[in-house]
Amino acid sequence: DKKGIPRRVRAQQWVRRATQRYFSAPLTKLPDGVVLPKEPELVFDVKNKELVWFGTMKPAQRDIFLKLSKDAVFRKAVGRLFGESQPTEMRAHWVFAGSGFIVDMQTKKKKYLAENGNLICVANFPSATLDIAQASSDKGANLLYEAFIDRIPPVNTEVLIELIPKSRPVGKTSPPPPAKPRGLPR
Known part of the structure; x- marks a missing residue:
């Protein structure tokens, strides 16, 4: 030392x-009425039916996404992306x-x-x-x-x-x- x-x-x-890579979580479809913000960029891949995130998700970013919907499957996907992206x-x-x-x-x-x-x-x-x-x-x-x-x-x-x-x-x-x-x- x-x-x-x-x-x-x-x-x-x-x-x-x-x-510093892409993380994904399965998600069949976005909950009704959910529009993902451009910043920070969380992407729903329609073809692969997954939510995609790049890099480390900060707690404040996770909280922004969780406020978008009460849907349990969506919230679970966001939680998974947050957890897997942490160092x-x-x-x-x-x-x-x-x-x-x-x-x-x-x-x-x-x-x-x-x-x-x-x-x-x-x-x-x-x-x-x-x-x-x-x-x-x-x-x-x-x-x-x-x-x-x-x-x-x-x-x-x-x-x-x-x-x-x-x-x-x-x-x-x-x-x-x-x-x-x-x-x-x-």
Whole structure:
């Protein structure tokens, strides 16, 4: 920290659910008489029958939308969009993904994929040595996580990363392991 006192934190505290993305909630139709405001922009997608929101919804914005109707289904959809758009610490845990090998087409030598630098990931890269036990990506709607910038130490802060093997998730709040391991080429 700023006083030079070493601190130990779980890496999950430095990662949060992605917030700069679209969120959707099922909604068959808008309640009668409801006209969505242009600002802030909440969109009803008629084709997909869903309410759509981009980014983090503020409590005041949620309250504006909730005042539009007493309809329970509409209010539930707004509540879901609000809840899912809030920045929350990552709960997934890391697992040994093992990376994989490829054969270099020019040299015909076997190459370990993790040598590209993707040691610890949150986006299920085939080259990752450690990755999260949850389907994720670094693309669009499948982007689940991003840096929790407010919690990450400033640039040039010394950080010691400890990789401590565990045979099972730590603590009661850890999510269960995935149903089946990720299929990677070995």
